[in-house]
Amino acid sequence: MGRSPCCEKAHTNKGAWTKEEDDRLIAYIRAHGEGCWRSLPKAAGLLRCGKSCRLRWINYLRPDLKRGNFTEEEDELIIKLHSLLGNKWSLIAGRLPGRTDNEIKNYWNTHIRRKLLNRGIDPATHRPLNEPPQEASTTRTTTTISFNHVKEENEMISNTTPVVCKEEKNPVQEKCPDLNLELKISLPYQSQVPEPMKTGARDLCFACRLGLQNSKHCSCNLGAHIGSSSGSTNSGYEFLAMKSGVLDYRSLEMK
């Protein structure tokens, strides 16, 4: 009965990783790259489950991890993304370079949940805690991701500005004016995003569309923040892993 174990448990170590195990794993992945996690432990001389190796690498050993405290901007971005995506930690992590899903999940459960509760916001629904339950058929709003404007977006490709989404009036926005739940996806934008971003009157940056108008990642507020944020030169796009101009819609697909 039940599933077969992912690995031979009788001869695998569990618990905290030792320095030597870390070194072995790092050395092996440097030499052979990621992948084939099931056979990796044996090949690397580790008495660990392949899944455990993968987790250790992704969450702790990867060289591009940022680590350290979350910034206020990251906090707000996580909240916004969580309101959009729910507990899709991997998707949220995909928008926070250097952060892992596990790290964000832990941070959410230990810090942000409490923070939202202190604000009187239900962390699960992002609604005020004292808001009475509403009839689903009448006033409840639903979050949808629209792919209705692909043609329109394709036409925008000729425009050099990588428009990710377009503002439209809808009931959700009127209820939460700072939160644009209408995700719109464009085809990958190949050329470099100019820095600072072009700030045409109708082209709000992606940070603004996420409701981060006052964030240092806002790149359309007449350059007020650009170059003035504490040592960081990241634009909003770079911060959102969009320096390349690509919002990978595949990673945003709702399952």
Next chain:
DNA sequence: AAGGCGACCAACCGCCTGTCG
């Protein structure tokens, strides 16, 4: 000093999904 307690976070577990033969 020491025990209790909560916060934090690394790691594990089990399920789901995509891929391949």
Next chain:
DNA sequence: CCGACAGGCGGTTGGTCGCCT
């Protein structure tokens, strides 16, 4: 089409640490 397998994900657990009494 189907089953096996590997990878990925989210929920949960358990160890450690710091603070408080």
